[in-house]
Each structure stands twice: as C-alpha cells, then as structure tokens.
Amino acid sequence: MNPIYEKLTRCVECVREKTDFVPKVAIVLGSGLGDYANDIEVACEIDYHDIEGFPVSTVPGHSGKFIFGYVGEVPVVCMKGRVHYYEGYDISDVVLPTRLMKMLGAEVLFLTNASGGLNSNFSAGDFMMLTDHIACFAPNPLIGPNIDELGTRFPDMTHVYDTDLQKIIEETAASENIKLQKGVYAQLTGPSFESPAEIRMLRTLGVDAVGMSTVVEAIVANHMGMKICCISCVCNLAAGMTDNPLTHAEVQEAANEAAPKFKKLVTESVKKFGQI
Ligand code: HPA
Numbered sequence: 001m002n003p004i005y006e007k008l009t010r011c012v013e014c015v016r017e018k019t020d021f022v023p024k025v026a027i028v029l030g031s032g033l034g035d036y037a038n039d040i041e042v043a044c045e046i047d048y049h050d051i052e053g054f055p056v057s058t059v060p061g062h063s064g065k066f067i068f069g070y071v072g073e074v075p076v077v078c079m080k081g082r083v084h085y086y087e088g089y090d091i092s093d094v095v096l097p098t099r100l101m102k103m104l105g106a107e108v109l110f111l112t113n114a115s116g117g118l119n120s121n122f123s124a125g126d127f128m129m130l131t132d133h134i135a136c137f138a139p140n141p142l143i144g145p146n147i148d149e150l151g152t153r154f155p156d157m158t159h160v161y162d163t164d165l166q167k168i169i170e171e172t173a174a175s176e177n178i179k180l181q182k183g184v185y186a187q188l189t190g191p192s193f194e195s196p197a198e199i200r201m202l203r204t205l206g207v208d209a210v211g212m213s214t215v216v217e218a219i220v221a222n223h224m225g226m227k228i229c230c231i232s233c234v235c236n237l238a239a240g241m242t243d244n245p246l247t248h249a250e251v252q253e254a255a256n257e258a259a260p261k262f263k264k265l266v267t268e269s270v271k272k273f274g275q276i
Contacts, residue, residue: 183208196240
C-alpha cells in the first residue's frame with residue numbers, strides 16, 4: 001500500500017477507536033479564530049497527540065485538537081491548530097488532516113486563514129472570500145504516485161471553490177452586514193513575508209491576497225471531491241504598500257480584532273450548509 005495512504009488509514013482507525021461521530025462540514029481555523037470552538041456544541045474532542053502519526057506543531061502548547069460537534073444542526077469537525085509547510089513538515093503531512101476529515105465523512109471543507117492584501121480596494125481587517133487561487137509558489141501535495149483510493153491522477157481545478165457555498169457566504173455576509181471582498185489568493189511557503197518586488201510580481205499575476213496556507217489543503221480536498229470554500233482575514237496590507245515593516249504580532253492583533261465578525265460569518269454560513 002502507498003505509505004502515505006497507509007499512515008492516513010491508521011489515523012482514521014485511531015480516531016474511530018475514540019468516536020463514531022460523522023461530520024458533514026470540516027472547518028479549519030486560521031489565526032485569530034482559535035477560540036471559535038466556543039461556538040460549537042461539543043460532542044467529542046481528540047488531541048492530535050493521541051492520533052498515531054498525526055503531524056503535531058512543534059511550538060509548545062500549540063499541539064492542537066479536533067473538535068467534533070454541532071454548529072446549529074450541522075455536524076462538524078473543527079481543527080483547532082494546524083501545521084504549516086514552513087515548520088518543516090513533509091507536504092504530505094501538512095495535508096494529512098484534510099484527507100483524514102474527508103475519510104471521517106466530511107463532504108464540505110471550510111478553510112479560513114490570515115493574509116496580506118494586495119488589492120488597492122482592500123483595507124486591513126477586511127474579509128476576502130476566495131474565488132480562485134494560485135498554487136504554483138507552493139509544492140503540489142499530489143506529487144508522487146497517485147493515491148487512486150483518494151482521487152484521479154490529473155484532477156480538474158476549474159471550480160475549486162464551490163459556487164453554491166460562495167453564494168451562501170455572500171448572502172450571509174449581506175444579511176449580517178459584514179463587508180465581504182472577493183478575490184484570488186496565492187500561497188507562498190513563508191516563513192519570511194514577501195518582499196515589495198514579490199508583491200508587485202503577484203499583483204501583476206492577478207493576486208488579491210497572499211498567505212502561507214490553504215491552497216495545498218484545497219488541492220487535496222478537490223482531489224477527493226470535497227466542496228470547498230475559504231474566507232481569508234486580510235490582516236495587513238502587503239509588503240511595500242505602506243511604510244510599516246510587517247510583524248507577526250500585527251497580523252495576530254488584526255486577526256483577533258476581526259474575530260467576532262469572522263466567527264459570526266463562519267457560524268451563520270455553516271448553519272446554511274446543512275441544506276447542501
Ligand atoms: N504575507 C503572507 N502571509 C500573511 C501576510 C502577508 O502579508 N499577512 C498574514 N499572513
């Protein structure tokens with residue numbers, strides 16, 4: 001058996017020894033949404049440490065856990081904490097949690113992240129719903145022998161971000177009076193922020209926001225046939241757009257400030273995903 005698939009299967013077994021909960025929606029929490037779990041009616045929690053082979057963040061106190069429960073009537077699994085490629089993990093480990101959540105039953109993947117905005121109409125604190133992405137600055141997680149059990153060798157990428165989910169998110173934002181931008185997101189590896197010249201290059205390529213996650217997860221989820229959506233919290237204007245140097249603290253502060261609205265948008269959208 002393909003070793004990546006074998007590891008994944010073992011992770012599924014580990015989770016199934018602890019819970020038979022079947023989620024419909026998988027939610028990945030980005031920076032600033034860490035306490036989103038408070039909005040979930042919790043059925044069960046599983047620490048990443050208790051899943052054999054599962055990638056666990058090396059930062060002390062940041063190991064993370066899966067939270068299984070309900071948002072409204074909708075059964076969800078929520079990832080509190082995720083690992084990034086820049087931490088040094090193999091790309092197959094970075095995307096393992098996404099694949100695992102699909103194998104537990106999730107049909108919908110709701111990604112969230114923090115980003116830097118390139119579009120001159122954006123302000124720090126805006127939310128941007130992804131309509132498409134640029135993946136070619138990050139390693140493709142499907143490189144290597146195709147895992148036929150998961151999907152096809154050459155997946156189509158025409159409609160990665162599901163139009164029905166996008167419509168629900170747009171309607172939700174409008175009814176909650178939350179400003180919602182739309183655009184194209186590019187994932188770079190990080191951990192360094194981009195240089196102003198890189199930002200000019202990305203803008204020329206049609207990028208509206210840039211970050212260090214998400215696209216690799218969207219690729220494997222699309223490979224497995226999940227319906228995907230993503231909202232990015234534009235935490236800062238990208239390098240060179242203001243005179244200020246970028247800091248992680250600034251990104252976190254903006255994400256924390258935006259968190260209440262972000263949570264509202266995610267929660268009210270997920271409740272409606274039950275109809276899909
Ligand atoms: N660049 C990359 N990733 C980010 C940024 C940025 O400006 N802000 C938040 N995450």
